[in-house]
Amino acid sequence: MGFKAWLVELSMQKPKQVFIGILLLVVLAAIQIPSIKVDTDPENMLPHDQADRVFHDEMKKQFSLYDMIVIGVVNTEHPEGVYNPKTLADLHQLSEAIQVMDGVIRQDLMALNTVDNISQSTEQPGTIRFEWMMKSAPETQVQAAQIKAAVERLPLLHNTLVSGDGQAAGIYVPIVAKAESYRLSNEIQQVIDQLKQNSPDSGNEFYMAGLPVAEDTFGVEMFIQMAISAPLAGLMIFVLMWVFFRSMLLITAPMLVAMGAVIITMGLLIGQGYTVHIMSSMIPIFLMPIAVVDSVHILSEFSDRYKPGEDPKQALKEVVGHLFTPMLYTSITSAVGFASLAFTPIPPVQIFGLHVAFGILLAFALTIVLVPAYIVSLSEKRLSALKDHSLETNDDGKLGRLLAGIGRFSVAKSKGLVVLFIVVSAISVYGVTTIQINDNPVRWFKEDHRLRVADKVMNTHFSGTYDAFLVLEQTQQEALKSDLKLTLEKLAPGNQQLVELWTTHQDLPLNEMLQKLAFALDDLAYDDADQEQLWLGMLDEVERAQSDSKYFLSPEGLSYLNGLEQYLNGSDLVGKSNSLVTLLKTVYRELQGGDAAQYRLPVTSDAAAQTILSFQSSHRPDDLWHMVTPDYRSTALWLQLKSGDNQDMSRVIALVDQYVQDNPLPEGVELNWAGLTYINVVWQEQMVSGMLNSLISAFFMVLLMMLILFRSIKIGLLAMLPLSVTILFIYGLIGFVGKDYDMPIAVLSALTLGLSVDFAIHFLERCRAIYRKTGSWPATVEEVYQGPARAISRNAVVVAVGFTPLLFAPLVPYITVGFFLAMIMAVSAVVTVVLLPAVINGISNKQALFSVNNDQKEKENA
Template sequence: MKLRDALLTFSVDRPKWVFSLLLLLCILAGLQIPSIKVDTDPENMLPHDQPDRVFHDQVKERFALHDMIVVGMVNRDSDQGIYNPQSLSALQRLSEEISRMDGVIPKDQMALDRVDNITQEGPGTIRFEWMMKEAPSTLEQSAEIRQAVERLPLLDNTLVSGDGRAAGIYVPIESKSVSYKLSQQIESAIAALNVKDEFHIAGLPVSEDTFGVEMFVQMAISAPLAGLMIFILMWVFFRSFLLITAPMLVAMASVIITMGLLIGQGYTVHIMSSMIPIFLMPIAVVDSVHILSEFADRYKPGEDAKPAVLEVLGHLFTPMLYTSLTSAVGFASLAFTPIPPVQIFGLHVAFGIMLAFLLTVTLIPAYIISLSPKRMAQLKDHNIQEDDSSRLGRLMSFMGRLSMMKARLLVVGFSVLTALSVWGVSQIQINDNPVRWFKSDHRLRVADRVLNAHFSGTYDAYLVFDRTEAQDPIAHLNSELVAALNKEPLSVDIKPALQAMMESARAEDFDQYASMLASQIDEASFTRPAQEESVWLDLLGRVEAAQIDAKYFLKPDVLEYLDKLAADLETQPDVGKVNSLPVLVKTVYRELTGGGDDQYRLPDSARGVAQTILSYQSSHRPDDLWHFVTPDYRSTLLWLQLKSGDNQDMTAVMEHVKAYVEAHPLPQGLSVNWAGLTYINVVWQEQMVNGMLKSLMSAFVMVLVMMVVLFRSLSIGLLAMLPLSVTILFIYGLIGFVGKDYDMPIAVLSALTLGLSVDFAIHYLERARAIYRQTGNWAGAIADIYKGPSRAISRNAIVIAIGFTPLLLAPLVPYITVGFFLASIMAVSALVTLLLLPAVITLIGNKDKLFQTQVSVKEEV
């Protein structure tokens, strides 16, 4: 028995078995849901072994960097801005409260009460004291704090805005996953301050974590609302609550089983996979609407429902199978992207689509057959003749006539539209920013605008410089010492002792090795024969020189290069400020050498730089140094504060650095790389866009092959791709035309466009071919097509397009995007199918040849 017949016979003969098996699957899947694990970190868009992510993690570890939440205080009322006793007192109390919260790293927290003021205590000496050990009680004391802050480049416009209106608290956190919880605790602490100052909380970690929390809240609201809207619209068309319950059961079961499978396999629910219900529901309902539409057209109350069900499913089975396969292929193609959460999302939606097909061809007929004759009698008579006089029927008849009478005009019109769409596609800008996932009036978007207007920037990026060696530094030092010794007459006597010292000083760390070797050589200069003293002292000098040379970022010329690059970067509009080791050294050196502005410069020698840094080690926060340079002084970084987290802005900064390095080559032996959350967002976005493009192209080819196989005709296969092609171009052309950034939700919609756009074409062409064989006349075929099949297509488009309008009311931009473009996809693909496709067929001369296939594929399935 054929697969189709087996499934249909089983469904109509044993409906209770169908219900029982489905209930069992839903229960098993539902039992997995309580073990759900949520991950909303966009950083996990990249595999753990992706080179940029590995380097980013290494940089955080090497420089003891932590993700941060930025808390901003703004005073618009006082003439002194935040430099007044009340505001500074509130700031200190809030800072102390935050430092005691779980998940905060207190020693690295930055606020006015937790940083040093650096001043000169006397000639050659420096003084470190807390900037705000106690909150000031007078305006004069507040003004003194302002003068001190504005004198320290590392703090000015970082901890306090240049206009003095805003102050910040930089809160380092143990994990991004605690961001939302901490933000709630901080808001509670702010409420307890009882001051008039404004407070805002910003930063990528809190934006990403907050989105994750609100995303699941929104999912719990939007998905049921969309389901309710679809249910209401189907009732409008079919006027039977009993009948339209079946497709809703299909959708719900598909979502529950798919999500249960995902969670049961141990996958975390990421930003992408959380949207599986939204993407799966319209696809799960589409086939059911086709069945209900044709069943309602053919069934008359009082008749036996079984023949009508089998007849409808008999000729819809193959079109539904292929529409499901094409949709599944569109989403399964996402497995070729290099983004793990996208791969998981695509494969599970593909599974859900095929599951929905299986449930549609089993549950729908089982459900209809199980209804009693009394309940079936309640089904309104939707025969074709009556529907012809309805608004939808009259509209379909008009569109059918229009497609024939104005075929050339329609083709020209759609061609112009397609050309405009191509232009629109060329205008698309690839850009994303997790903060923009919220609506413009969301508190995080408001905080982002306010704080980035006042401060240097709440987005971080790190430009990391590493000293690269042509050979191992220990081996290089040893060979240099041996070469120098070989030139000495006493080398024969000294070499064995030196070799022994090298062996005993063996260590993996160069600085440790050189220190041990220098100690032994120094001792030998005293204990060995007097005539060897000068030789040992020469060797000692070479070791000490190698030690200084190894501490690469103590060299003034190297620091000068970094300082000039930082100064150049600060001229860029996207860069608010660059903090660096040279800035720290110049600040401390100024106070060591007199405190004048003319002394704000780098020391002349590496020893001078080392002495300056040694002085800084007496501060209350000596470990802050290691945020800029590693203890071996072989790696350093520039901390860029950016006013925007948009990918385009970060990319512009990257391109500027690239151009600068090309014009001013790096010092020999120096390499440079990027790190930081803002940069990582650029990396995964680029990989997603490139991966989506490749998957879309490959899926497009696969769908074309499937269309040719389905219709056993290259010509009809190409016609089936027409609505898909026009819809994709129009949707993405519209994105470019209106200036919408190509972001994560838009990228994923390509798979949805692929699956839904070809759906209508398959049903239209399959029925058109069958009807044309019966009538032998295209005009007659058009009349029949725009009675039955066209109404199913239009009903489907209306149900899905309008059904997901509740998403437009969501506070999260990705949901609004999905809702708007889902409606657009359905509307455009339906119009192209119902107007352009028949117009093109009308202009084809030999229709007998076009529809010449003798055996329908559906008869063989």
């Protein structure tokens, strides 16, 4: 007894044990679900040890950078925009309320009431004064005008904290973790609602933007959507099967298989400790339609073969024996399509692909075990009722007549159809070449979503709400150490104390080493009067090295940084950049009298250091360390971008690359990128290349399986035809309609691969079996367009309709997946029932194609 026969026999002999066993598995999986952990952070698309992500995380720590929620208040009704007492009072009140919220980094919050006005001191010429820009809300329009004049003198704030048109002011809210952004945005919204209620006629409109709040909000709405879409998908399948079969008996078994597959798969994922990410949240709605297909095949054929009064077990053995191999291979090919996602370098996509693959194979196993157990547990009366809902005998219905007509048309016009599909494929290839790779988490929401609206409004007024950081580092620590060592050894050749001193400190980071050397040499000069001058001379050299090591206080380092910033600010791709040079030029201008002509960099390192020292007396001295490290060897340019699209960020990267090519980095200086907008580009590029590799590898794996299944190169290639045409058509359509190649589109490659070949397997397997029986191609076409073609069509509709609830989702990725999945099912079904017979009709030796000889034909007929 073969394995499949043993499995079916077991399920038929012990149906109760089968039900109990599956129920226990479902319960065990279900109790894992309450421990679900959610992760919607696109950063986690990259492994934790990925180089760009590691650098990004290090830079956040090094420069004390935090994810930010950006709040904007816009007033287009007042002649002075936001520069009026009421708007500034609301802004002040909102800022004060936000500062006391849990999860907000209060000391780094940027608003008009938390930043300094930098101006020249009127009491002591040559010194500057730092005072709060808006310590309290202005009471008169004159006071508001004074704030406007002060802001417009400060390049750090102009068009960042208040828009250039004066109609919008911002609050930049740094938060302890991205996962806090949704909660904080709701708390902030409550304050805003109260402000609007208190002053309904103020003309103020409030908006919230920023990648952190968009990503966290998407996570919350995603799970709300899945909680709605998954049950709706089940309901849609239930209703559709009722329309098709008009029998609760035919509906119950597939629905049990689908629910069992979904619950066990999700329970496995959660029980293993994996977080549910954007992709894995879609597992239920992917599995639900796919899981019912094999059950429908078995029940349909069983209802056709079974005759009331006969032993149902015998009919089941025949049905399962006939369908087991094509169902196994369709399940394996679908699973391979999803499992191919394991070849991508994106961990959440790997987890998604492998678990959907597991769910598909699980659905097959449940179908083979649960459906026979379900059937034999039915009473004879209920079994007889199945005959009234046979799918195979109703050839006079609209679908039967339509399919019969398609079969005759496909054969009669085979040459024209082949040419037509070749032309469509060629046009699709062109469409594929026009696809643009792009993504932006804010665009995951519909255009009328409050976050999408806020993004548009605020990026119209401000320099940009998307952040990227350009980090320059002077890395020649060892060279500086070596030069200093040679200098000191020249002053005291062979001095044992110097050798011991150097050996003790040489492995420390440069800045720390120089500090400790300076302290030690100062102590030696004090303790060793005989060699005081020697030690003091060495101390001078160490202090000189300390000064030289502060590269981004040197004229060379600041000049390069200044040139790069001016270049970026002159580009339409960058809204604005802020950096150490902006701060230095602003403070230096006030130290030199406040005239606009003095807005320039200090000419020496000492002057730059003195300018920095002056800034340290401000209310926010730590703002300096967001721009440069305390050793002045690393500096960060904060770029504000009006768009978070990957394409726009990539253009900015190319812009910087061009500048560096034309103006090579100073010796020993390295340039790298950080920031969420940049990280999104990195994972998107890795996903695209990974998806392409997985698609190619899975394509050849499926081809190999087709050759093994049919034991024929020709039929194996024929089975790949619907898959190939569907892939080309779907991605060509994506190119022609201008849909960006983003995360959900990338995942569709696995779906196309897995689902498109299923129909071809069933179609060709039945064609081969029928031709071997009849020996006639016209008779084969006539018979195959009765039961098999109708089953394929109905299964295509069931799967496609199962995804339709996604079309009504408020989140764009779900709409995209729902629409294109329906297209995949429609195209693959049409190609299968229209193109395959047309191609086969053009093959002259059909007996060789289907491997038929007279002896075999007589044996099969007998």
